[in-house]
Amino acid sequence: MNEVPRFSENFRGLQIEFKLLGGFAVRSPTGEAPILPTAKTRLLAAYLALSAGQYQARSKLCALFWEDRGAEQARASLRNALAAIRAVLGDHILIANREAVMLDPNFVCTDVDELKSLMGRTSATAEAETARRLAAELLEGLTVSGEELTEWLEFERTRCRNLSEALLSKTAEQLAEHGDEAAAVALAQQLVALDPFREKSHRLLMRLYARQGERSLAAAQFQTCRQLLADELGTAPSPQTVALAHELSLDATPTREARRLEVAPSPIQQKAARGADTDFRISIAVLPFLRPVEDADQSFLAEGLAEDLINELSRHKDFLVIARQSTFAFGAGPRLAEHAAQALDVRYVLTGNLRRRGDDLSLGVQLIDTATHRTVWAERYARKLEELFAVQDEIVGLIITAVDAEVRSSERERALRKLPETMDAWEFFHRGLWHVYNFSMDQIEAAEHYFRRATELNPRFALGHAGLAQAAVVRVVWQMSDDIPATLESGLVHARHAVALDGAHPYPHVMLGRLLTCRGELGLAHDHLRIATELNPSYAHAHYAVAQVHIWSGQPAEALPHIDRAIRFSPRDPLLSMFMTVRSVCLFLMGDMTGAEAAARAAIGRQARESWSRLGLAAALVESGRTDEARAAVAEAKALMPNLSIANLDNLIGRMASAPRQRIIEALQRAGLQSCRKKSFNLISQRIALQHSVID
Structure with a gap:
């Protein structure tokens, strides 16, 4: 009988790497790669590695992996499999008692963890080879039997596939930004192969081909995308894809069948x-x-x-x-x-x-x-x-x-x-929302156009009016207007009309509350935001707005629970960096400079080109006696917002209670923010787009 390969004694107690994407393998820090003896043992080890640090009941593992066996036989099989894992990987890796087992997370790492970590670091750039390696299928080639085990594997494969597609897309875009078009093209091709129906992947590949001067390849990619959608889904490319084809001067003239699809929605679309x-x-x-x-x-x-x-x-x-x-x-x-x-x-x-x-x-x-x-x-x-x-x-x-x-x-x-001529009021509203969350002047104008179209199609559609109020909030808060008071009043008219049309919907109340906060009517703002949170207790933007009212009222301790709820309720929100910045301000005003610094850095990590979070960081650092670091943070903020000054900042917080407003201004003055006098704070739309790009 052949002896089972195992790690040499020199490496017992060291961390073991589990390669689960693209198959199954284990490696020591020096590259040793022994093989677990059976497919079932490898699958069990993978299951435990994916949940390292979490106890798994022996009864659950028996039912999951040996559902076709009696209880005693299943427990014996589990003992044998665990013994094999110990024999090959070392006694230290398993923590077990009579009822449950787990792998010690101190001695286990997986490439799935690496995938999750890379997706969690929005500012990091993955190497092309890393992104390609992590796009492999989870436990590829391993087959399982049993309904519950099959269900678990399919579920985990779907989750990993979604993560790897997102990583490929992000890495390809970052490589293209850094000038490595060849590597970006290779990743985009892999992305299209993984999900042929994802139009964004086709558009990325079209842009990369055009950037390389390969217009014929870009045109061929567009035709491939259009034909695939027509053949498999009975639909036409989105307006974004067609617009890109025109922008790249490709032949976007549809075939007769594609023209029919663009004019007449498919049965799926109609339904x-x-x-x-x-x-x-x-x-x-x-x-x-x-x-x-x-x-x-x-x-x-x-x-x-x-x-x-x-x-x-x-x-x-x-x-x-x-x-x-x-x-x-x-x-x-x-x-x-x-x-x-x-x-x-x-x-x-x-x-x-x-x-x-x-x-x-x-x-x-x-x-x-x-x-x-x-x-x-x-x-x-x-x-x-x-x-x-x-x-x-x-x-x-x-x-x-x-x-x-x-x-x-x-x-x-x-x-x-959808093509504009096929859209209804609901769809115009949601298209407007997509644009409003891009936070640039041209995108706000596009959002207002679609919100107006929604109200024209149905004048009693409350959400269309509330959308126009939200566009006014963006213009007022980020000073994207030559006449802030008029924009504020216009937004209030739309918000009040939306509440009158549908007072049982939280969104209009939130927009009215935010505009009232901008005007300093904090009591009335709080009343509408309280209604919004009662109508929908898990509405993140309502809690975000409530937190702002409390801060403006000089009540940071009351604001903190609401901003924490907003973060918990919407952890991938387009405004998440602003949520974290508000949290930083809360903690700063409460005297917790360590927490304020951590929240500000988390906001910067979420949006690398976010400026308001750098001001929050500067305030926390200067209060901690780290003036040089605070001045560096202000310098970074000014590099992103050249017109940044105390006077411009005061345009935003001028209606805040005197004590917190003065404390913020004094801290930022000590951090080097100058008091240039400006009438308004007109942010450059391109910088806003970079700072607040919507999470895909």
Whole structure:
């Protein structure tokens, strides 16, 4: 019998690297690569590595990996597999007791962790080879048996695939910015191969080809994209893709079939638009959560969670939620999503699976866009059964917050794909939202155009008027107007009209509250923002606005919980850097300079060219006695905003309570910010676009 290869004794106790993308391998710090003896043992090691530091119940592992065996035989198989892992990788790597096991996170690292880390560092540039390596499929070549194990692997592969596509896209764009077009082209080609229906990938490749002078290749890529969409999805390229073709002077004349598709929306497009045509709401159905047949006693949990989600989603004015009496008739689980969506005439389906192993409960949730056959969001939650009822509201809240954010992002992207002549008021509004979150003068003007079109199509559409109010907020706060008072008054007119049309929707109240804050009417602003948070307790922008009112009122301690809720409720928000900057100001005013510095640096890390966060950093540093560092932070802010001065800053915080306003100004004066007198603070639109670019 051949001896199992194992690490030499010299390297016991050192960190072991798990290569899980593109197959399975383990390596020591010196490159030794022993092989675990069986496919099941390798899969178990991968499962434990992906959850290193988290105990996994032995009963759960037995049911997951050896579901076809009796309890005693399964436990014996688990013991043998764990013994093999110890023998090959070392005793130190496993932490175990009679009930559960885990891999020690101090001695384990994975390439999946590397992938997550790179995506979390927005300012970092990955090497092309690193991005290419991390785009491989999770545990490629490993096959599994058993429904639950197959489900787990598919779920994790989808999550890794989404991360790797985002990393490839980001790295290709960064390489192109640094002049390495050849490497960028190679990554863009890989990106197109991974997801041929992602138009942004095709556009990136078209731009890169044109940049290299290969116009024929750019034109061929456009034709490939157009033909693929027509053949497979029955749709035409988005206006963005067609506009790029014209910009690059490519032949964008559609074929006869493509011309027909551009004029007449496909059945999928027609069906997906019907709900919005009638009542301007996002249509969604919540199916019961799938549970194993043998866990009949858990049906009340599976149905109860789904019913709670239905009730909570129904509180959101933008969602048309199908009642449980209709959705529960279709049964449970993701496999029924498209059938249920067709029968119920909805676009989105929320569903998942619920599994119990002893005292452990696992909940997997998926949000499916049935019009594009894509899972747009997926997450997994694990709790002890005894904790379920205590944390059920928390889990439902987390799911609702994530679904709300993902659906709204999806709707904005969907609106961008439509030709203006085929758009309704709802879609004009969401297209306007996409532009307003780009924070540049030309984008704000485009947003105002689409918001006006929404109100022209339906004068009683409250969200269109609220959108015009939001555009006014951007112009006032970032001083993108030659007549700030007139812009403020115009925004207030639209905001008040939106509230009058639909006072049960939180968005108009938030816009009215923010404009009232700008005018210094803090009591009335707080009243409207309180209504917004009552209408939708998980609305991040409402809590962000409440935090601002408290800061302007000289109440930083009251502001802090609200800004923390905003960050928790929308961790990928287009305004996240501003959320973190407001948090920095709160902590600064409360005397916590360490926390203020950390929050400001987090904001800078989120948006590398963000300037307001650098002022927050400078204030915290100067109060900590680090004047040279504070002056450097102010210099960086002025490099991004050449007109920055105390006078211009006071245009924004002039209506703040006297004590916090004076403290901020004095700190920044000590940090070197000069008191140049300006009437208004006109930010350069290109810099604003760089500072507040929307997270893709």
